[in-house]
Amino acid sequence: MTRRAVTLRVGIALTALIALIALVSLVWLPHGVSDTSGGRLAPPGTDGYLFGTDRLGRDLASQFMIGARIAMVTGIGAVAIAAVVGVVCGIVAAFAEGWFDDTLAGLLDVLIAFPTLLLAMLIVAAQPASIWTAVLAIGLAQSAIIARLTRILAKRVLQSSFVAAARTSGTGSFGIVVGHVLPNIWTTLAVSLALQFGLAVLAEASLSYLGLGAPPPNASWGRLLQEAQQTVLVAPMGAIVPGLLIVVLVIGVNLIADGLREKLDPTARGRIIA
Amino acid sequence: MTLLSLDDATVAYGRDAPAALANASLRVNAGENLAIVGESGAGKSTILNLLLGLRAPTSGRVLYGDRPLARRDRTMMRAFRRDVQCVFQDPYASLDPRRRVAAIVGEPIRSLGIARGAALAERVTTALERVGLPADATTRFPHEFSGGQRQRIAIARAIVCEPRVLLADEPVSALDVTTRVKVVDLISELVASSDMTLVMVSHDIGVVAELCEQTIVLERGSIVERGATSDVLGAPRHPYTRKLMSAVPRLP
Amino acid sequence: MTLLALDGLTVRAGDAVLVDDLSFSLDEGERIGLIGESGSGKSLTALAILGLLPAGLAATGSIRLDGTEVVGARERTLNRIRGRAAAPVFQEPRTALDPLMRIGKQIAEPIRRRGLRGGAIDQAMRRLLAQVALDDGSRIARAFPHELSGGQRQRVAIAIALAAEPKVLLADEPTTALDVSVQAEILALLDEIAAARRMAVVFVSHDLAVVSRVASRALVMRRGQVVEHGGIQALLASPQHDYTAGLIASARRFENALERQMRS
Numbered sequence: 001m002t003r004r005a006v007t008l009r010v011g012i013a014l015t016a017l018i019a020l021i022a023l024v025s026l027v028w029l030p031h032g033v034s035d036t037s038g039g040r041l042a043p044p045g046t047d048g049y050l051f052g053t054d055r056l057g058r059d060l061a062s063q064f065m066i067g068a069r070i071a072m073v074t075g076i077g078a079v080a081i082a083a084v085v086g087v088v089c090g091i092v093a094a095f096a097e098g099w100f101d102d103t104l105a106g107l108l109d110v111l112i113a114f115p116t117l118l119l120a121m122l123i124v125a126a127q128p129a130s131i132w133t134a135v136l137a138i139g140l141a142q143s144a145i146i147a148r149l150t151r152i153l154a155k156r157v158l159q160s161s162f163v164a165a166a167r168t169s170g171t172g173s174f175g176i177v178v179g180h181v182l183p184n185i186w187t188t189l190a191v192s193l194a195l196q197f198g199l200a201v202l203a204e205a206s207l208s209y210l211g212l213g214a215p216p217p218n219a220s221w222g223r224l225l226q227e228a229q230q231t232v233l234v235a236p237m238g239a240i241v242p243g244l245l246i247v248v249l250v251i252g253v254n255l256i257a258d259g260l261r262e263k264l265d266p267t268a269r270g271r272i273i274a
Numbered sequence: 275m276t277l278l279s280l281d282d283a284t285v286a287y288g289r290d291a292p293a294a295l296a297n298a299s300l301r302v303n304a305g306e307n308l309a310i311v312g313e314s315g316a317g318k319s320t321i322l323n324l325l326l327g328l329r330a331p332t333s334g335r336v337l338y339g340d341r342p343l344a345r346r347d348r349t350m351m352r353a354f355r356r357d358v359q360c361v362f363q364d365p366y367a368s369l370d371p372r373r374r375v376a377a378i379v380g381e382p383i384r385s386l387g388i389a390r391g392a393a394l395a396e397r398v399t400t401a402l403e404r405v406g407l408p409a410d411a412t413t414r415f416p417h418e419f420s421g422g423q424r425q426r427i428a429i430a431r432a433i434v435c436e437p438r439v440l441l442a443d444e445p446v447s448a449l450d451v452t453t454r455v456k457v458v459d460l461i462s463e464l465v466a467s468s469d470m471t472l473v474m475v476s477h478d479i480g481v482v483a484e485l486c487e488q489t490i491v492l493e494r495g496s497i498v499e500r501g502a503t504s505d506v507l508g509a510p511r512h513p514y515t516r517k518l519m520s521a522v523p524r525l526p
Numbered sequence: 527m528t529l530l531a532l533d534g535l536t537v538r539a540g541d542a543v544l545v546d547d548l549s550f551s552l553d554e555g556e557r558i559g560l561i562g563e564s565g566s567g568k569s570l571t572a573l574a575i576l577g578l579l580p581a582g583l584a585a586t587g588s589i590r591l592d593g594t595e596v597v598g599a600r601e602r603t604l605n606r607i608r609g610r611a612a613a614p615v616f617q618e619p620r621t622a623l624d625p626l627m628r629i630g631k632q633i634a635e636p637i638r639r640r641g642l643r644g645g646a647i648d649q650a651m652r653r654l655l656a657q658v659a660l661d662d663g664s665r666i667a668r669a670f671p672h673e674l675s676g677g678q679r680q681r682v683a684i685a686i687a688l689a690a691e692p693k694v695l696l697a698d699e700p701t702t703a704l705d706v707s708v709q710a711e712i713l714a715l716l717d718e719i720a721a722a723r724r725m726a727v728v729f730v731s732h733d734l735a736v737v738s739r740v741a742s743r744a745l746v747m748r749r750g751q752v753v754e755h756g757g758i759q760a761l762l763a764s765p766q767h768d769y770t771a772g773l774i775a776s777a778r779r780f781e782n783a784l785e786r787q788m789r790s
Contacts, residue, residue, distance in 0.1 A: 161368040165431070167327050170355040170385035179381075183372040313705035316678065322632055421564070450563035455776045477706055480780025483787040508788035521710035522784070523735035525762060525777055 003161055008259025014252025018245065022068040031059035033218075038274070041235050051237045067221040071249055071265065074135050074220070078200035079193050080128035081139025082146045087189065089143065090150025091177055096160055108151070110142035118204060124212050131214055138203045142196050149192055153185040159214050194257035198250040205246055221246050276339070277439050277471060278302040278325060278358065278456040283334035285320050295320045297334070298496045302359055307465065307472040309482040311518070312492030317422065318475045321492070322443055325473065327351065356386050359437040361461075365424035369416040375402075376412035376425055384436045401434040402427075405460060422453035426460065433464060438524060440465065443473045446481060458484055479522050483507060491515050528553055529693050529726045530575065530612070534587035535597070537570050537579065537750075543607045544583065546750040551693065557720065557727040559737035559758065561773070562747035568730045571747075572698045576614060577604040588743070592693055609636050609690030615716075617699035619679035619719050623671040629682055636689040650671060652687040658715060660682045677708035681715070688719065693782030698730040699742075738762075746770045 030050065036057035044052040044060075051060040069148035093104045127133040157163060157180060166176050194204030205222030207213050213223050221242035275425055279302060285295040286290050295317040302308055302325075312318050319387055323329045324336050338354050351513065362368035369378055378397045383389050389397060397437060405426040412422040416424055425445065432440060445461065446454040465472045465485075476482050482489060482503065489506040491499040491514065499512040510516045530552040537545035545567040552558055558566040574585050579594050592611035594603065613636075616622045624632060630651060637650045655663040658681040671679055680700060687695060697716065701709040718741055720727050731737045736760045737744055737759040745755040746769065754767040765771040 041321075098442050153393070161362045161364055162370040164328065165360070165362055165368050165428075166356075166370075166381060166385075167328060168355060169382035169431070170352060171381060180370055181481060184370070386619065442569045451734075451774055452563065457780055478780075479706075480784050484780055484783035504787045504790040507784065508790065517707055521707040523709070523713070523733065523739055525735045525774075525781060526738050526759065 005259070007255050008263065009142055011252050011255025011257075011259055014248050015256060016252075018068050019248045021073035022067050022072040023070055025062075025065035025069045029059075029062040029065060031062050033058070033062060035059065041231060043235070044237050050122055051241055053233055054235075054237060054238060055231060056224075060241070063219060064221070064245060065223055066218060067242060068245065070131055070214075070218070071204070071222040071246070072154065073131065074138070074204040075197040075201050075249075075253070077132075077135035078204075079138040079197050081136065082142035082196055082200075083138065084143075084147025087150050089147040091154055091181065092182075092260055093147065093151040094154035095173065095197075105148075105151070108144055108148045111141075111149060120207060121212060122209075131218075131220070134204050134207055134213055135200075138200050140205075141203075142200065146189070146192065146196070150185065150189065151208060153188055154181050157181045157184050187260075190264065191257050193259045194253055194260060198253040198257075201246065201249055203255075217246075275304045275336075277304055278339075278473075280321070280331075280338045281335040281337055282325060283331040283336065284330045285317075285323055285325065285329070288341070288496060293332075293495050295324070298332075298497055299348045300490055300497070301502070302471060304438070304471055306488050307474070309486035309489045309491060310475045311479065311489055312475075312480055313477055313518075315494065317475075317490040318492060319443070319497040320495075322360070322441060322475055325439075326358065327354060339493040341415065346412055353387055355382070356388070356435050357437050358439045358441065359432040359435065360441040360443065361425070361428050361432045364448055365421050365428060366448070368428050369424055371416055372391075373415075373504045373512070374412065375414055375416070377490060378416070378427060379412075379431045379434055382403065382431065386435060388435055397434055398430075401430040404433065404464065405430045420453075421449050422457060425449060425457055429457075429464070431458065433468075433470070436468065438469060438471065440470045440472050442472065442476075444476050444478070445474065447476070454481070461485065479518070528590075529592055530728070531590045532571075532575070532588070532761075533590075534632050535571065535574060535589060536586045537567065537583055538586070539583050544750050545574070545585075547587070548745075548747075550676070550745060550755070552726040554726060555721075555724040557707040557729065557739035557743065559733065559744035560728065560730045560747060561734060561737055561744050563732055563773075565749060566747040567750040569698050571695045572614065572728060575694075575696060576608060576612060577601075578782045598753055609639060609692060610696040611692060612688050612696055613681070613687035613692035614696045614698065615683050615687050615700045617702050619683055619703065622683045623679060623686075625671050627670075628667065629669050629674070629731065633667070633682070633686050633689055640690065648782060650689070654689055657688065657719065658682070659711075660685070672721060675703050675708075676702065677712065680704060680708075680712055683701050684712075684715065684719070688723075691723075692725065692727045694728065696728045696730075699732070700729075701736060702731070704731070706785055709736070712760070716740060734773060735781075746773065 005080055035255030039053060040055060040057050044054040045049065046052065049059050055061055098103055121142045124133050141247035163176055163180055166180055172180065202257065204213065204220055208220045209226045211226065213220050217224065224242045225239055232239045280298050280300050281297045283295060283391065284293055286293040297482055298321065310318055310321055324331055327345055330345060365379055378396050381403055383394050383397055398412060401416050402409060407423065407430065419427065446457050446493055449457060463471065472485060474486055486503055489503040490497055491506060491512065493514045499506055499510065499515045506515060507519060510519055528551050533549050535545060535548040536543065550558060562568040562573060567639060575589055575591060575596065577599060579585055585597050587597060591607055596604065605613065622671050631653050634647050634656060637647050653668065654662045655666060660666050660678060661680050665710060701712050704712060713736065722740050726739065729737055729740050742758055744758050744761060746753045749767050753763065754770045761770060762774060765774055
């Protein structure tokens, strides 16, 4: 097996593992979400509590599973928003010319320079804490990066000979975008979006850790980490497992991005001069 | 009959920059294949873009038949695009690498609303036949073909809607010497066998001599000489034309 | 004295043979043309002589450049002889020059490698620029590549090649990307300089007429193999191989069209 095939497969395996946990959590959890009958801070392995319980006696394993669901929703949601908003804005910007073009480019650069987390916090702090505001905030913040990438890629395609040929064939701008620009840029965008997935999960974990995400029992891994902070020496699993799960998911998605890039990059094919 | 013309057209890219094209006037008459000769920076691409309606002149006019070309008039542009098609220079860049040959060659037919479905497919097959490519080329991608074959695909796309003016931008410069002959022959035959007039932009004087009866010579944005190819090449009057002719490498 | 000797050079990419059993030799002052279309292996041969084959390609056989064996040589050995034994002029002046370095600095590099220092470098540089007919020497030296025209950049590339005082000049389609009028000037320049310095020249091109301007002997290559070789006049007058005849016929075709137009 080639090296890049391994990368892709391992990435898919890791991500699928988390996705599976998330899916399963929709239909089954080891214990009820609000069930506090386990006794406070029971150690892992007691009596059907795989990882033990938290300060209020709730099953940690169930909370980790819910955290998986939240992480997946965040990743998919943020990436979806970033993709739609970013690509549309990027394409519009690609058609701009002259001073309008320069202004848009500058605007995008400013948005990107602005720390995503800070931006997200501003948006989220103004709303009651919920997963959807976090997803929206992160998605919007990331859309600036996608927009800038789309703009550059689309501009290059728009300057190509085959787009000039499409114009002389009578194809309108919409037809050119759908038929020529998007098919030629989507692979590079896909790699970037895969990376953004990981970043979104990390961003949400950070937001939750700072207390801006939903509280338990619908907590994300970041929030669980924060909750586990005070009792980390007594019940370490409460901190280790969420941390590990975040690592697994983010590495998994990054490996997918790496594997995709190797597989889809058209310039990776070498040319021999003879 | 004048199919296409430029009337005192000037193109300047900025207020301070020298004009890419200055006060150019020319006529494309039916049946008279025209060559536009010049070196890099002469303004060949600019003239081409004007004649293709891809840009408007800063001053002066582009005329389609006897009417000024109105790029916002969709009905006029549709008729214009059907009548004026182009073969671009680089066979490795003028075909969308993500599209199959059928979609590439059929694009003008589809975008101009000329035909759909089976009728469209038939016109694509006919065009491919005329350029000497097999019918099974339709399902393949550009990278599966050689430079000469790709240029044939580009030619097929240019003739598929049966234009009256075929513009060609250095159509054989990027090809091998032996392939050049074949493609030049193809263009010659296509132009002769249909109601098409060729306007070819080129720096290759040998190919110009082979294909075009009329020649215009461009130097740094201005037309410096024009006339019958035999006159322009055989008895050049302008010093630049003379310099060009003497610089052409000849076999001993 | 033989400056360059190829003996059975074969270049492979995996199983594919890109250059097949190529042999020729060049003495001081001699010139040879490598004529072929794309895929003929002519450019790969030039790269192989300099030890610059891209990764994934393997060369076997022998290339002796000024007495040193190039095939299988280590990078250190190659670095010593590159420039002094052989120097290249490539097709695309845009990629041959570092876009972020001033021209003067780029020419100075090979001069410094020769051992000159300080004011002597400056002098050598001006002399070189004058030799390639770039008269406004100081302005050119301060300029960046993108500020020059294609013809000027190619002259700079030639100056850089000459700066190392090579014994063999490897020109790979040096005028193909240039305008016709500039091409004529560059060819005349190469001819003159090579004669003045008694350099051996390997001239790679697909254009018969261009090769005949510079070299008197040629190898015709097709798909990695030498199809025919000999004096250019003899090749043109009576080609032995069909492929050579085809190449000549194609070239003559457009020349004849030109002559017909000029005569009528």
